[in-house]
Amino acid sequence: MQFVGVNYLAIALAAVAGFGVGFAWYGTLGNAWMRALGKTPSELKPRPAPFITSIIALLIAAYMLAGLIGHMGEVTLRNGVISGAFVWTGFVVTSIAVNYAFQGAKLALIAIDAGHWLAVLLVMGAVIGAMGV
Secondary structure, eight states, X not given: OEETTEEHHHHHHHHHHHHHHHHHHHHHHHHHHHHHHTOOGGGSOOOXXXXXXXXXXXXXXXXXXXXXXXXXXXXXXXXXXXXXXHXXXXXXXXXXXXXXXXXXXXXXXXXXXXXXXXXXXXXXXHXXXXXXX
């Protein structure tokens, strides 16, 4: 499924895979994340809005990552993973570090959230790199 040089199936699958990473990540580290955040489960009642925001953001991120991977020349699994790691290192973890430093966030929160985004970007890069842009 390619339209105008963009593999929308790869983008959609990368976004879904990223969402799955988040589900597994916070499913495993949810209690530690809540402690680091200073919240209780009753304060974080499930609502649809964050999930809708998440999938939209992941679709946009996958689309942008596909554009970057496409500019690498050869689109491969390796280049996809490297691109995901570069985006995380250059933009995501640096933004998290600055924002959380000003918020006075605990190091555990920074590690959990930054680790989540590293895993998401690596998986999305792998999917896009393997399927092509």
